[in-house]
Amino acid sequence: MRTAVVLGASVAGLLAARVLSDHAERVVIVEPDDMAAGGRTGTDAGGAAGGPRPGVPQGVQLHVLMAMGRTQLDRWLPGMSDELLGDGAVFCAGERVHQYTDGVRRPLIPGHDLISSTRPFLEQRVRRRVLGLPNVEVVRGRADGLRFTANTVGRRVCGASYLPTGDPATDDERSPAGPAGARRVCLAADLVVDATGRGTRIGAWLEKAGWQAPPVERIAIDLGYATALLRRGPELPDVAVTTALSTPAPAGSPQPDSAAVAEVEGGRWMMVLSGYAARRPGRDPREFVARCAAIPAGPVREIATGCELLGDVVCHRVPDSRRREFTRLSRFPAGLVVVGDAAASFNPVYGQGMTSAALHASCLSAYLRSGGRVDEPARDFFVRQRVVVDAAWQLSAVGDLAQPHVDGPYPAGFRAAQWYSARLGRACALDPEVYRRFLDVVNMRERPGLLSRPGTALRVARALLAANRG
Incomplete structure (x- = not known):
C-alpha cells in the first residue's frame, strides 16, 4: 500500500504504525499533542524527564509492563526492554513482586518478571523509536472524521480528516473542535487505523456515512483511583512491586480499598489507591496516606507512612469497562481497523491495557502478512483481535461484576x-x-x-x- 494513516499516538497507535511501516510506503500519525512534550523536554512532578501528554489523562498513573507486553514490545522494537532498563526503568523479578488478596500474600513466583516505569518514560522511548523510522511521520492535529470514496457501490474508507493544532495564537488544547479558524486537512490513505482511545467517535463517523455503528458492551464500574509519587529510600530491598486487592463486601457494607505500589525510575515509588462509587479517592494527601496506611499489606503501609510524598495526588475516573463488537456487524467498510482502547477498554486495576495494545499490533501484522487486503473489509483482523479482547474481558468482567454496585449485564x-x-x-x-x-x-x-x-x-x-x- 502507498499510505496508511494512524489516528492517535498512544502506545496502540505507535505500535500499529510500526507494523504498518513494513507494509506501507508512507505512514502518517495524526496526534493533537506536542510530540516534543511529555518525554523529550518536559518534567513530571518528581523531577524526572517526561511528563504526561494532555491526551493521556491516565498518563500519570501507575503502569507496569507485563511479561507478554515486554515480549511484544521487543518483537516490534528489538532491544526496547534493554533500552528501558538502561535508561532507568526498574526490572522487577518475580520474587520481588508481592501480591496480596484480603491481607494474605500469595506465593512468590520466579519467572513472572515485570518492568516498571512511569508511562511518559516508556511512551517517550517507544515514540522515539517509531518516529525514527524513515517512512513514519507525525502531523499535529485532532482527528475529526473519516473520508469515503464517492461511488455508492463498494464504498470504502479512503482517508481521514483532522483540524490542525499547535498554533499558540489560536489553539485551545481543551477544545474538541481544535484551534479557532483552523482549516480541515484531508489525508488520503489506503488504510486508516483508529487509535484515538476509549473516547473514539468511530460509531458516529460510521453512522454519518451510512454505515452501522458497532454495538458497545459496557459494565458501569464507576472506578476512581489516585496516584502519588514518593521518595524511595533503603526500605524494602526485596520488594519492587506490591498489589493489594480485596474481595468485595456485601451490598450496603463499606467497600474495601485496593492499592498498588511499584518502584519507578528516578529513585521513587509510585503508589495508586483505588475505590469504587462512593469510595472513589480524592486529592487530599492526608486522606491518601491514611487510606493507604490501612491497606492490609505490609509494604503498602510501610511506604505510605514512611516515605516522603513528591508532588500532588492525581486522580482519574473510569466510568465503565467497554468493548466495541466489530465482529457482530454485517457490513463494514474496507480500509479501516480499530486498535487499543478504541476497540476495548478494561478496568485498569488489572493492568492489561498496554499488553492488549501490543497484541492488537500483532493481530494487524498477522492479518496483513496472511494476505489481508486493504480494499476489502478487515473481518479477519477483527476476528483475530476478538481473541485478545475476549481473553482480557473475561478476566476483568468477573471482577467487575462481583462489585455490589455493578448491575450487569451478566453473561x-x-x-x-x-x-x-x-x-x-x-x-x-x-x-x-x-x-x-x-x-x-x-x-x-x-x-x-x-x-x-x-x-x-x-x-x-x-x-x-x-x-x-x-
Missing part, C-alpha cells in the same frame, strides 16, 4: 464462574502451581480456559480440601 454462566473464581482465588494462596497458572492468564501468556481445565480445577479442589483438613 450466561456468570454465577458459576463467580463461584469458581472465589475458590480459585483462595487456592492461589495455597498452591504455587495454581497461582503460576493464574499469573500466566493475567499476563496474557495463556487464555483464560487454562484456569477451568480439569487439571487446574483438580489442583484447586485438592488445595482447598487440604486447607480445610488442616
Whole structure:
C-alpha cells in the first residue's frame, strides 16, 4: 500500500504504525499533542524527564509492563526492554513482586518478571523509536472524521480528516473542535487505523456515512483511583512491586480499598489507591496516606507512612469497562481497523491495557502478512483481535461484576464462574502451581480456559480440601 494513516499516538497507535511501516510506503500519525512534550523536554512532578501528554489523562498513573507486553514490545522494537532498563526503568523479578488478596500474600513466583516505569518514560522511548523510522511521520492535529470514496457501490474508507493544532495564537488544547479558524486537512490513505482511545467517535463517523455503528458492551464500574509519587529510600530491598486487592463486601457494607505500589525510575515509588462509587479517592494527601496506611499489606503501609510524598495526588475516573463488537456487524467498510482502547477498554486495576495494545499490533501484522487486503473489509483482523479482547474481558468482567454496585449485564454462566473464581482465588494462596497458572492468564501468556481445565480445577479442589483438613 502507498499510505496508511494512524489516528492517535498512544502506545496502540505507535505500535500499529510500526507494523504498518513494513507494509506501507508512507505512514502518517495524526496526534493533537506536542510530540516534543511529555518525554523529550518536559518534567513530571518528581523531577524526572517526561511528563504526561494532555491526551493521556491516565498518563500519570501507575503502569507496569507485563511479561507478554515486554515480549511484544521487543518483537516490534528489538532491544526496547534493554533500552528501558538502561535508561532507568526498574526490572522487577518475580520474587520481588508481592501480591496480596484480603491481607494474605500469595506465593512468590520466579519467572513472572515485570518492568516498571512511569508511562511518559516508556511512551517517550517507544515514540522515539517509531518516529525514527524513515517512512513514519507525525502531523499535529485532532482527528475529526473519516473520508469515503464517492461511488455508492463498494464504498470504502479512503482517508481521514483532522483540524490542525499547535498554533499558540489560536489553539485551545481543551477544545474538541481544535484551534479557532483552523482549516480541515484531508489525508488520503489506503488504510486508516483508529487509535484515538476509549473516547473514539468511530460509531458516529460510521453512522454519518451510512454505515452501522458497532454495538458497545459496557459494565458501569464507576472506578476512581489516585496516584502519588514518593521518595524511595533503603526500605524494602526485596520488594519492587506490591498489589493489594480485596474481595468485595456485601451490598450496603463499606467497600474495601485496593492499592498498588511499584518502584519507578528516578529513585521513587509510585503508589495508586483505588475505590469504587462512593469510595472513589480524592486529592487530599492526608486522606491518601491514611487510606493507604490501612491497606492490609505490609509494604503498602510501610511506604505510605514512611516515605516522603513528591508532588500532588492525581486522580482519574473510569466510568465503565467497554468493548466495541466489530465482529457482530454485517457490513463494514474496507480500509479501516480499530486498535487499543478504541476497540476495548478494561478496568485498569488489572493492568492489561498496554499488553492488549501490543497484541492488537500483532493481530494487524498477522492479518496483513496472511494476505489481508486493504480494499476489502478487515473481518479477519477483527476476528483475530476478538481473541485478545475476549481473553482480557473475561478476566476483568468477573471482577467487575462481583462489585455490589455493578448491575450487569451478566453473561450466561456468570454465577458459576463467580463461584469458581472465589475458590480459585483462595487456592492461589495455597498452591504455587495454581497461582503460576493464574499469573500466566493475567499476563496474557495463556487464555483464560487454562484456569477451568480439569487439571487446574483438580489442583484447586485438592488445595482447598487440604486447607480445610488442616
